[in-house]
Amino acid sequence: MGLAEQRPRPVEEYEIEILDDEAVLLHPVRSSIVHLNRSATIVYRLCDGERTVADIASLVAAAYPTAADDIRGDVERTIDSLARAGAVTLQQPPSNGPVES
Amino acid sequence: MVPLNPSPDSPFAVTFGEGTVVIDSEDLDVLREIRYLLRHCRSPVDHDGVGTGVTSLAVRMSEDGGRIITKDGQIILRSSSAAALIERILYETTVNLARANRSSLVLHAAGVALGTAGVALCGESGAGKSTLAARSILGGFNLLSDELILVDPSLGTMSGFPRPLVLKDVVAGLGTDNLPVQIQSPAVIGEVGNSYVDPEQIRSGCVQPGAEVAVLVFPRYSPNSNPVIQRLSPAAAAFRLLPRVVNAPNLPRRGLDAVTALAKRVPAYAAAYSDASLIVPVLHQLVDSPLAARHTSHRPPRV
Numbered sequence: 001m002g003l004a005e006q007r008p009r010p011v012e013e014y015e016i017e018i019l020d021d022e023a024v025l026l027h028p029v030r031s032s033i034v035h036l037n038r039s040a041t042i043v044y045r046l047c048d049g050e051r052t053v054a055d056i057a058s059l060v061a062a063a064y065p066t067a068a069d070d071i072r073g074d075v076e077r078t079i080d081s082l083a084r085a086g087a088v089t090l091q092q093p094p095s096n097g098p099v100e101s
Numbered sequence: 102m103v104p105l106n107p108s109p110d111s112p113f114a115v116t117f118g119e120g121t122v123v124i125d126s127e128d129l130d131v132l133r134e135i136r137y138l139l140r141h142c143r144s145p146v147d148h149d150g151v152g153t154g155v156t157s158l159a160v161r162m163s164e165d166g167g168r169i170i171t172k173d174g175q176i177i178l179r180s181s182s183a184a185a186l187i188e189r190i191l192y193e194t195t196v197n198l199a200r201a202n203r204s205s206l207v208l209h210a211a212g213v214a215l216g217t218a219g220v221a222l223c224g225e226s227g228a229g230k231s232t233l234a235a236r237s238i239l240g241g242f243n244l245l246s247d248e249l250i251l252v253d254p255s256l257g258t259m260s261g262f263p264r265p266l267v268l269k270d271v272v273a274g275l276g277t278d279n280l281p282v283q284i285q286s287p288a289v290i291g292e293v294g295n296s297y298v299d300p301e302q303i304r305s306g307c308v309q310p311g312a313e314v315a316v317l318v319f320p321r322y323s324p325n326s327n328p329v330i331q332r333l334s335p336a337a338a339a340f341r342l343l344p345r346v347v348n349a350p351n352l353p354r355r356g357l358d359a360v361t362a363l364a365k366r367v368p369a370y371a372a373a374y375s376d377a378s379l380i381v382p383v384l385h386q387l388v389d390s391p392l393a394a395r396h397t398s399h400r401p402p403r404v
Binding site: 015017018019020022023024026028031033034035036 | 340355
């Protein structure tokens with residue numbers, strides 16, 4: 001399954017502060033700190049564990065139609081970075097499971 | 102009770118915000134040396150050596166003729182080297198004073214000031230904070246501290262822990278050789294190449310207790326680089342400040358609220374340099390600049 005179908009969810013333990021539309025995330029136990037620029041902050045705030053990466057890219061592209069061609073790749077790279085930083089987890093979409101007859 | 106005006110051979114107390122450390126030594130040479138080195142940090146009031154935020158450090162004679170250091174009665178070092186004893190007492194004093202603070206923000210940073218306008222130099226270890234502080238003193242700034250500052254983000258003020266400057270030989274190329282300073286005595290040359298330099302020997306009367314935080318500077322030593330100054334967004338400043346919070350476990354949200362309040366209030370700059378003497382005029386410019394006072398623009402000052 002590709003990244004586009006994954007559902008990123010913020011790691012709840014992080015404390016978050018927004019300064020001039022840029023986010024600072026602090027994990028109080030691991031003491032890890034993440035700084036997000038404005039566009040990454042927009043993407044992070046759209047991560048709710050329900051939307052897929054493709055959904056998020058579509059929402060951002062709708063807000064910035066002139067840059068829509070580049071946005072899907074930018075959003076995927078941003079979410080991949082957030083996941084590597086431990087700020088979001090990537091969840092599989094729910095499986096339909098076997099159908100009982 | 103530690104007397105307010107003790108003899109040179111009496112225990113004494115030093116304070117920093119909510120922290121107090123009471124220092125005693127049966128080795129009187131060591132006691133006198135530490136008392137001299139920490140004379141700018143002495144408690145203004147008597148202290149009985151017990152209570153919240155109080156640590157007791159003592160040098161005792163051991164049965165084998167050596168020395169031990171105890172912290173609140175527990176042995177933490179055995180050594181016969183006066184330099185090692187003094188260095189450990191200075192280290193433990195600094196660390197315990199910082200960690201004792203439970204309400205104000207304690208930053209691992211140097212602080213210098215021009216009048217009431219203070220500059221917090223928030224460099225990582227090895228970034229040359231002490232050398233920059235020494236150079237700043239030569240350039241007309243007063244010293245708050247080369248290591249720890251106590252910040253009240255709501256008021257935008259800071260105070261310092263004015264211990265001796267610790268100049269590391271390992272920070273190459275920063276030009277410490279031609280500072281007009283003298284090393285106190287062989288006893289205060291640390292065993293790992295640290296030299297403890299009295300700020301008064303750089304410029305008499307240069308120690309200042311507090312200032313307003315006018316600008317945050319994040320210095321970074323970069324070989325063969327002319328000074329490069331970059332304005333930081335408040336979030337970028339907070340990101341760089343958070344690892345510098347020494348007493349984070351004592352603060353709500355590990356200091357995030359206090360740090361963001363400071364970052365919103367005070368303009369911040371990253372400064373790359375190879376020659377510490379060249380950065381001091383930049384600090385003057387930042388303190389004098391309307392950008393530093395009002396921080397409405399992200400345009401960096403001309404260097």
